[in-house]
Amino acid sequence: xxxxxxxxxxxxxxxxxxxxxxxxxxxxxxxxxxxxxxxxxxxxxxxxxxxxxxxxxxxxxxxxxxxxxxxxxxxxxxxxxxxxxxxxxxxxxxxxxxxxxxxxxxxxxxxxxxxxxxxxxxxxxxxxxxxxxxxxxxxxxxxxxxxxxxxxxxxxxxxxxxxxxxxxxxxxxxxxxxxxxxxxxxxxxxxxxxxxxxxxxxxxxxxxxxxxxxxxxxxxxxxxxxxxxxxxxxxxxxxxxxxxxxxxxxxxxxxxxxxxxxxxxxxxxxxxxxxxxxxxxxxxxxxxxxxxxxxxxxxxxxxxxxxxxxxxxxxxxxxxxxxxxxxxxxxxxxxxxxxxxxxxxxxxxxxxxxxxxxxxxxxxxxxxxxxxxxxxxxxxxxxxxxxxxxxxxxxxxxxxxxxxxxxxxxxxx
Numbered sequence: 308x309x310x311x312x313x314x315x316x317x318x319x320x321x322x323x324x325x326x327x328x329x330x331x332x333x334x335x336x337x338x339x340x341x342x343x344x345x346x347x348x349x350x351x352x353x354x355x356x357x358x359x360x361x362x363x364x365x366x367x368x369x370x371x372x373x374x375x376x377x378x379x380x381x382x383x384x385x386x387x388x389x390x391x392x393x394x395x396x397x398x399x400x401x402x403x404x405x406x407x408x409x410x411x412x413x414x415x416x417x418x419x420x421x422x423x424x425x426x427x428x429x430x431x432x433x434x435x436x437x438x439x440x441x442x443x444x445x446x447x448x449x450x451x452x453x454x455x456x457x458x459x460x461x462x463x464x465x466x467x468x469x470x471x472x473x474x475x476x477x478x479x480x481x482x483x484x485x486x487x488x489x490x491x492x493x494x495x496x497x498x499x500x501x502x503x504x505x506x507x508x509x510x511x512x513x514x515x516x517x518x519x520x521x522x523x524x525x526x527x528x529x530x531x532x533x534x535x536x537x538x539x540x541x542x543x544x545x546x547x548x549x550x551x552x553x554x555x556x557x558x559x560x561x562x563x564x565x566x567x568x569x570x571x572x573x574x575x576x577x578x579x580x581x582x583x584x585x586x587x588x589x590x591x592x593x594x595x596x597x598x599x600x601x602x603x604x605x606x607x608x609x610x611x612x613x614x615x616x617x618x619x620x621x622x623x624x625x626x627x628x629x630x631x632x633x634x635x636x637x638x639x640x641x642x643x644x645x646x647x648x649x650x651x652x653x654x655x656x657x658x659x660x661x662x663x664x665x666x667x668x669x670x671x672x673x674x675x676x677x678x679x680x681x682x683x684x685x686x687x688x689x690x691x692x693x694x695x696x697x698x699x700x701x702x703x704x705x706x707x708x709x710x711x712x713x714x715x716x717x718x719x720x
Contacts, residue, residue, distance in 0.1 A: 321446030326485020329450020358413025359661030366421030379489025385415025441557020451546025549629035
């Protein structure tokens with residue numbers, strides 16, 4: 308594999324996201340950022356995703372000015388700042404720095420995911436987009452898998468509810484290294500596809516920010532039911548299930564046995580069926596406890612009968628999340644090969660998603676019942692299915708209409 312191939316560049320960005328957003332997901336997945344005071348982390352997430360919603364839509368302008376390398380590096384360093392703020396909180400119990408660092412992370416993550424979106428959706432050829440999305444998601448979530456074993460190992464014999472300083476130091480170092488890795492991203496004009504054509508990336512003004520994980524998964528299940536070492540183990544396998552979901556659906560969406568429109572419709576049916584079944588399982592679990600009265604400190608060794616049903620549901624939550632993201636990116640990539648058009652699609656999709664995440668974390672922070680949160684999530688997902696079907700019907704067999712002819716290449720790096 309050539310480093311100057313689209314796949315090589317997608318994998319490079321995947322390693323950056325492995326180290327930066329991947330490690331952030333580990334922290335978030337432990338429930339309340341691993342902290343005993345979960346309101347600090349929840350309010351931080353509100354600040355974070357509020358900034359996502361704004362700066363995700365402005366990310367294209369930053370990309371035009373800074374280029375992909377600096378977007379990845381500077382955006383990645385804001386993840387390290389966030390991890391450092393949690394280390395500071397662990398020592399002082401003062402929440403202000405966490406909230407400020409979360410807001411700065413919202414800005415930086417919007418910039419980082421702008422570069423990620425350009426590379427993942429614009430660089431690959433049409434018949435490789437599903438594969439590239441799936442491989443990126445595998446690398447990205449591999450960060451979550453490996454990173455989750457850090458607190459699992461460091462806190463295996465700990466009875467404390469909060470994560471140790473050594474855990475945050477490990478995350479901090481990994482995030483800094485990942486941010487620096489972004490500096491070796493190639494300019495678009497130096498990326499050559501297998502057919503010899505060069506990647507064309509036009510300047511644009513709008514692209515997205517990353518997805519916010521829903522509080523119902525992290526807060527209402529993993530964050531409140533299990534002890535720290537079990538939360539960490541669940542976290543690792545949650546991101547592992549995302550790798551399986553992304554790879555499996557990505558392979559199907561690139562399967563030449565079906566036309567692209569058929570793959571879009573069948574893919575939606577697969578995602579809808581698995582997601583609905585998982586939400587039904589979540590409802591069955593949620594009816595067993597409330598925010599005020601719930602099991603706690605369940606351990607995967609000491610309480611196996613209580614652990615396994617909840618663990619399996621949590622794994623399906625992870626798989627569904629990755630399948631949804633893979634499907635969304637593939638459909639957007641199948642609607643056009645024009646980077647400026649894809650930027651607008653991604654910006655609307657991710658901007659709305661980040662705003663929704665900010666609202667979701669705020670709903671959780673004010674103490675809304677877990678059951679109410681689940682019903683809202685399931686209802687909104689179900690409501691989206693018919694609208695997504697109409698979009699899937701618009702997918703054409705090819706978008707090669709001259710959009711990739713030779714022209715001005717944005718080599719700003």
